[in-house]
Amino acid sequence: MKEKCLIIAEAGVNHNGNINIAKKLCLAAKEAGADVVKFQTWVTEKIITPNVKQADYQAENTGNTQSQFDMLKALELSYDEFREIKRYCDEIGIVFASTADEPDSLDFLVALGIPFIKIGSGEIGNIPYLRYMGTKKNPVILSTGMSSLGDVEISLRALRDGGATDITLLHCTTSYPCPYDDVNLKAMDTLRNAFGIEVGFSDHTEGIEAAIAAVARGARVIEKHFTLDRNMEGPDHKASTEPNEFKAMVSAIRNVESALGNGIKQPTCAEKEISQVVLKRIVACRDIAKGQVIREEDICVKRNDVGLPANTWDMVLGSISHRDYKKDEGIEL
Structure with missing residues (x-):
């Protein structure tokens, strides 16, 4: 990771399956000061069985009772569309990344030239897939929502068994939006002390305070859901940050980084x-x-x-x- 905190605008599925909206998200993330704009890449048939119901927050936010399969299928972008999005990111000067939800998409993204492998919390404990990710030898960022310290240890071992060496852990609470009393930023310290590697924070709260506090506590990566408009239809918009708010967060984080200094106590x-x-x-x-x-x-x-x-x-x-x-x-x- 680079010296300053890496700030990821998690566009995720907030493109609503539309490549033009995806490109607008890329440009908005660039203008808001994000280092990376990140999406999610999958082939629906390879990640979910047909009749799994939506999570409660998804059903509430989408306003329908369709299955997760149907919801994801409507949000799926093709590999060709992701190639176009990557080209657009290169043109405007923002780093493109995406989370691969199954091996074929991982192969595609690695060949496309992603800077790191981002692993969502849903893959915690997915030993065969984590081992396969490790074989790619890319830097890895692993979200740790829905997991105990033991679960994280098992996942780290699988990544390292595959060959991964550069791993960053993101503390995360998988709740949309996440209440502040469930954030538990001190768990970043637990992860850092337990495994001796860099940590960051995947923020699902409303507002920007938690992300700023995480940087002050030593987060090396901040990931925050990003949308053009929280009122858009879709499962994740309501728990996402709009461009002006994201820009304010970036500015505050950079100020906090400057304020942290070098730790030497001496007069300026x-x-x-x-x-x-x-x-x-x-x-x-x-x-x-x-x-x-x-x-x-x-x-x-x-x-x-x-x-x-x-x-x-x-x-x-x-x-x-x-x-x-x-x-x-x-x-x-």
């Missing part, structure tokens, strides 16, 4: 300049003659632009004055 250049007239210095609180032993009653601490800093108090006490001092003159040795 601006502070050094200000300290010349703000930090307290040792001054004469009455006239002092040359050759006089400096006693506590001879000196005090005040703001002054000349003189020894207050932290040299013990060194000055008992020393011999090397010249005459008037009241309020800064003491020097």
Whole structure:
């Protein structure tokens, strides 16, 4: 991963099966400051049986009772359409990525030139597929929604068995939208400490606060659902971020990154300049003659632009004055 946090606009299926909307999502993500715009790639018949019902949030957001199969089929884009989307991303200058939901789509995306393999939370524990992903030797970003620490360990082992070495874990709560009291950002620390690898956050909350806090807590990747309009029809729009809000999130994240600094506690250049007239210095609180032993009653601490800093108090006490001092003159040795 690069040094700054990687910000992924999760376009997902918010194109509603329409390539023109997909391209608009790419351009909007670019303009909002995302590093990557990411979709989902699958062949419906290869990922789901015909009669699986929609999740409650999907049924509520789509307003119908169709099966997941029918919903996904309507949202499926072809490989040729993804080739066109990738070309468009290259033209406008944003990185294209997509989550492959089955092996054939993974092969297609790797050949297309994705920068990393993104694995959705639904593949946690899918040992044969995770091992196959590992054989690609691409960097991997694994979402960890719906899982325990043990589940993550099993999935990591499968990826490494296949040959994956560059793996980032995204803490995630699979809930759309996710209530703030279910976010549990401290789980990022647990993942980092348990496995010793980089972590990030896949954010399903409404608003941008959780993503910003995750960066302050050390997230190296932020993934956030992205839509042109939350009022559009489709399963994920309502839990997604619109362009202006996403842009505000990106700006806040970049500011937080700048504010984190390097961890070295020392005065900045601006502070050094200000300290010349703000930090307290040792001054004469009455006239002092040359050759006089400096006693506590001879000196005090005040703001002054000349003189020894207050932290040299013990060194000055008992020393011999090397010249005459008037009241309020800064003491020097």
